[in-house]
Amino acid sequence: MRKKFHSQAIINLFYIPAILLFLIFVVFPLIKGVFLSFTNWNGYSQKYSMVGLANYIRFFTDNNVGTAFINTIIYGFGSTFLQTVLGLSFALLLNHKFRGRSVCRAIIYMPVMIAPLIMGYIMYFFVTYDRGAINDILALFGKEAVDWMSDGTRAVFIIMLINAFQFVGVSMVIYLAGLQSIPTMYYEAASIDGVGPWQGLRYITLPMLMPAISSAVMINLIGGLKLFDVIMALTGGGPGYASNSLSTLVQRTYFGSENAGYASAIGLLTFLFIMLISNFFIKRFDKREVTM
Amino acid sequence: MxxxxxxxxxxxxxxxxxxxxxxxxxxxxxxxxxxxxxxxxxxxxxxxxxWTNFDTAIHEGGILLALSNSTFITVCSVFLIVICGAFAAYPLARRRTRLNKGIKSFILGIMMVPPLSILVSLYSTMVQIHGVNSYWGIIMVLVTFELPLSVYLYSNFISSIPRALDEAASIDGCGPVRTFFVIILPQLKPVTASVVILTGIHCWNDYQFSLYMLQKPSMKSVSLAISSFFSQTTSNLNAATAGALLAILPVILMFLFLQKYFIKGMVDSAVK
Structure with missing residues (x-):
């Protein structure tokens, strides 16, 4: 008995390399980050001193943090909302059999392969003021050209749209897989009872898709809250600090303003914030699936 | 009608x-x-x-060098992600002790960590261990942050392999280690395709890590080469765009030929 236990436990050795990597590159930096967040370290010098809670007090009074915080929520929840609605619509459309649907699926999914950074640069040609592709279309309708990215709030929404546009394919593919797993006899039974297509969607499709929706929403939410590359490509967080996400703010505070201690504090609170949101949603969705 | x-x-x-x-x-x-x-x-x-834009992108933008750097980084990272992930997933899927359940949820929790939240301390740690401006440094960081996805996919897949196979092997005198190599490993092909595709795309497209881990111009990854091309003051947008086109061409071509696997991988990673 004892021997058997030992010989079984030996396979635990298999996860040692993975655990080591996580300890060195995630856990250790996280602990070190807690320490650094109480200092005024500038990122390179040997000398620094402890400043107590100063960085945390600054966090809660810093307007740039407030903006980045709200933007992160818009990037996370705004894109997730759009990806859910559009992804579901695309999936419902492309679940029907008609010519060209598989080509269309592939085309919608293709941008997922493209680096978000490059997608940002491509979108520059659409939103730029001078000869911008969107302004060219506006001109066709006799409208005046708009400098899209000059206004902070508008820039935030455009970046959110771009992220949703690029990754809607992920949701669509998940929903298509979900739709295909719903037995058609449910719809047949419903149509015998005289249920219309909208009611079918409301009372059969959506409830049956709940597991797919919950995983897609989690994936989108985590992706949106981490948003970094597109922002760097399009605005670099500007104009001013208007379109920063918490991620780009950490990067700028560290490499731009050489305020490593403060950047650590922002990073840690960002980490806590995203962990809390993700866990909240995971619990919510788990409950929903059980009661279904 | x-x-x-x-x-x-x-x-x-x-x-x-x-x-x-x-x-x-x-x-x-x-x-x-x-x-x-x-x-x-x-x-x-x-x-x-x-076609001169492509010439400029190759000769002034160093796109070819960047492409080969990225290829090297991606291949090494994906190799390690596959090996470490498949190994780690085996005990986590087969021995559901309290400890192993805890470790599994810890690993999945890392998927949610925005890497930039630990930027300062991760970067300064890398400086201390001389991992900045080295291929192994960027590879280790990429492997660490892609590993959770790999462990997740492999452990879901291994859980779906009937335990009876393991037991049959054990009756035939196969130890748990040999069982892994003889029984489990040969069956992992389909899920390995998913892992390679998903994490490979992430490594190829990475910008947030290479941005500060690879500052030496000769080590630039594709994303860095493109971004520095676009942000130069005397920027030649047409040539930068030609570079961007070269950078996405390999992934797009792969996607067109292996579409089925790409989509299957995505669905596997989302649906338990």
Whole structure:
């Protein structure tokens, strides 16, 4: 008995390399980050001193943090909302059999392969003021050209749209897989009872898709809250600090303003914030699936 | 008859969506093929196709070097992600002790960590261990942050392999370690395809890690080469775009040929 236990436990050795990597590159930096967040370290010098809670007090009074915080929520929840609605619509459309649907699926999914950074640069040609592709279309309708990215709030929404546009394919593919797993006899039974297509969607499709929706929403939410590359490509967080996400703010505070201690504090609170949101949603969705 | 007219509408709608989704690629191609002095609308296909942008991207932008750097980084990272992930997943899927359950949820929790939240301490740690400006440094960081996805996919897959196979092997005198190599490992092919594709794309497209881990110009990854090309003050947008086109071409081509696997991988990672 004892021997058997030992010989079984030996396979635990298999996860040692993975655990080591996580300890060195995630856990250790996280602990070190807690320490650094109480200092005024500038990122390179040997000398620094402890400043107590100063960085945390600054966090809660810093307007740039407030903006980045709200933007992160818009990037996370705004894109997730759009990806859910559009992804579901695309999936419902492309679940029907008609010519060209598989080509269309592939085309919608293709941008997922493209680096978000490059997608940002491509979108520059659409939103730029001078000869911008969107302004060219506006001109066709006799409208005046708009400098899209000059206004902070508008820039935030455009970046959110771009992220949703690029990754809607992920949701669509998940929903298509979900739709295909719903037995058609449910719809047949419903149509015998005289249920219309909208009611079918409301009372059969959506409830049956709940597991797919919950995983897609989690994936989108985590992706949106981490948003970094597109922002760097399009605005670099500007104009001013208007379109920063918490991620780009950490990067700028560290490499731009050489305020490593403060950047650590922002990073840690960002980490806590995203962990809390993700866990909240995971619990919510788990409950929903059980009661279904 | 009714369904036929409905299908016409569906096709039209799908066509419209497809056009919207192809527009960015179309503009990318147009700009890449236009000479920098051509100031016509971005929507207009170049009257004269101009290949010099690609020359500039290759000779001044160092795109070819960046492509080979990225290939090297991606291949090494994916190799390690596959090995470490498959190994780690075996005990986590087969021995559901309290400890192992805790470790599994810890690993999955890392998927949610935005890497930039630990930027300061991760970067300063890398400086201390001389991992900055080295291939192993960027590879280790990429492997660490992609590993959770790999462990997740492998452990779900291994859980779906019947335990009876393990037991049969053990009756035949196979130890748990040999069971892994003889029974489990040969069955992991389909899920390995998913892991390679998903994490490979992430490594190839990475910007946030390479941005500060690879500062030496000779080590630039594709994303870095493109971004420095775009942000130069005397930027030649057409050549930068040609570079961007070269950077996405390999992934797009792979996607077109291996579409089925790409989509299966995505679905596997989302649905338990």
């Amino acid at each position: 009714k369904t036929e007219s409905k299908n016409v509408w569906r096709t039209l709608l799908a066509l419209f969506i497809a056009v919207v989704y192809l527009a960015p690629i179309y503009i990318l191609i147009c700009v890449a093929l236009k000479s920098p002095s051509d100031v016509s609308s971005y929507w207009k296909f170049p009257a004269q196709i101009n």
